[in-house]
Amino acid sequence: MTPALAAEGLVKAWGGLRAVDGVSFTLAPGEMLALIGPNGAGKSTCFNMLNGQIRPDAGRVRLAGRDVTGLPPRAIWRLGVGRTFQVTATFASMTVLDNVRMALLSHARRLLGLWRPAAREFTAEAEALLTRVGMADQAGRPCGVLAYGDLKRLELAMALANQPHLLLMDEPTAGMAPAERMALMAETAAVARAGGIAVLFTEHDMDVVFTHADRVLVLDGGRLIAGGAPEAVRADPRVRQVYLGGGPA
Structure with missing residues (x-):
């Protein structure tokens, strides 16, 4: 099976x-990956290269086998990459x-000069x-009055607008x-697995x-030091030393 995402030797x-x-x-x-x-490990820089916000100095980024290295974020979004912040x-x-409508309108590449047509x-x-x-039960509420957890769920809906x-x-x-954290990620996992959506978080x-x-x-320090199933990573001595606080697994 062709990977949904492949990072190949990324350097920045x-x-x-x-x-x-x-x-x-x-x-x-x-898959949920x-x-x-630790802070400063390179996570945000790595994310921003995958999303097109930063061009890598070396390496490639492939989406479903297609080389997208160096494409701008909007082009990558149109290829089927959603992002939350x-x-x-x-x-x-x-x-x-209306927030979700606007995301859908953007995906459809429609530019509307008036708000009234957008409402339909x-x-x-x-x-x-x-x-x-x-x-669904909060569709008519202004975003400004939402609890923070509900804003995060709304942002997920908007990220799904480009399929x-x-x-x-x-x-x-x-x-x-x-x-709220557990509930949001459970919802994300259910949506991802039902739709075959790969998730990197x-x-x-x-x-x-x-x-x-x-x-x-x-x-750690810009390099991958471990990877695998959660329990194997949790028990890895180096991971425990640099990130999980040391001590026995």
């Missing part, structure tokens, strides 16, 4: 510092439903996406209560990582 240096140094991995359709590591990006004065576009599709993430084959999720549970909450990831990759 800032001056004399190699933020990412020869990182390679693959991600299968429907966590990328973890550590800080949510929604229109606070618009309703939940993609209602059913937007409602279906909100149902998938458990937000992605790959989701890149940067700290998806940041700022959420522990129960960074996360500092190890309970979330070891509960929901199929595999875990660990970065």
Whole structure:
């Protein structure tokens, strides 16, 4: 099976510092892959190369076998890559439903000069996406009054608007209560596995990582130091030393 995502020898240096140094991995359709590591390990730089925000100094990025190295973020988004961010990006004065409509309109490449036509576009599709993430009952509420956990679910619905084959999720549970974190990632896993969507996520909450990831990759100093099933990574002595606090497994 062709991987949904393949990173091949990615390198990015800032001056004399190699933020990412020869990182390679693959991600299968429907797989949940966590990328973890201490602060400064290179996670964000790696993510930004995959998403097209940063061009690698060396290496390749392939989506379903297609070389997309150096393409801008919008071009990569149009190829079926959704992304969520550590800080949510929604229109606070618009309703939940209208935020999802705007994402759908963008995916359809429609430019509308007036808001009124937009209100008639993609209602059913937007409602279906909100149902998938458990937000259908809040469709008419302004985003500005939502709880933070609900904003994260809305952002997931918007990320699904381009019918992605790959989701890149940067700290998806940041700022959420522990129960909300588990619920959001359970919803994400269910959506991903039902639709065959590959998910790569960074996360500092190890309970979330070891509960929901199929595999875990660990970065330290820009290099991958471990990778595999969650329990194997948790027990790895080097991982425990540099990230999980040391001590016996």
